[in-house]
Amino acid sequence: MTLDTRTEQEVDPGTGSDPSDDTAAPEDAGTAGAAGPTRAQRLRGALPWLVLVVAVVVAALGGRSWWAAEHDAGLHRAAERDAVLVAARTHVATLTTMDSGDVAGGLDAWGAATTGMLHDQMTGIDEGSREMLDALGTTSVGRVVDAAVLELDGATATVLVTVEVTVTETGEDAAAEPTVKRNRFAADLREVDGTWLLENLQQVAVSL
Template identity: 45%
Template structure:
């Protein structure tokens, strides 16, 4: 009987040690900066994918509405540039009768500074264009996207096309 008590006591002690170690590890993981960084990276990636798709989409039948959507997802110099779209350019876009739809194929965060609220991403986009009465034409583009954290979350601060053949 004494042997059985010793074995049971050993099992209980081992279980308590394991539970203590597991609890300590769980607490440490919850306070790990790398988890917060990974969550921020995932948020930036998700937001950027949506916003780049928005910024590469424009319906000639609603140019003003499309530009309003662009302004909603942009900030800084990029937003200023988009807001400066004049009436002549808007009329030309309407006159072309083209509907462009951007779809992000792939994206990756290449730089992230969570402290300053800035990020850069590499983004591959397929832009399908349809002109009244003609079949759609798809073109793939690569972009470097800049993101900035603002009061309402992350927004695009830059979107630059990467030329073909660039490394």
């Protein structure tokens, strides 16, 4: 039998281990600090770069879409047709509207809506014709109910327009109810300095 000659002070009462026993190596305090960053830390560090990359990609795709839309011939032609239709509707309604109480204002509107020979005719109405318009004692208001582009070639276009003209008598013997007439016109338009104007207006048979 072997006697343990160590004193009580040489034995750790809490763990029962011998302080002189070097089999239990002291913990390396620098081990945790020497370890690399965690996966979560790496993701947080890369997040600003990811946001920047996504922003650049989105901006590039948006710019490409804008460029394609701006250079799409089909979209450009569709926009031109829409502009022609709006101009035709507006100008034909103007030329079928006249208030005998304001002939000068009506003729000014006719002149602003036209170009070429038609403009010359509208602005060249003599004083006798002005007096006849004033003596009519009626107010005519044109309203376009249908319009279709028949031809669009560069700066010229032809539009078929259907108009309802409401004529109201304003004299002492005025009728109780206004009269509504329907007419159809072939309107030729020309683009002048970026604005579509009426160049010719011909009435056509409604049955066509």
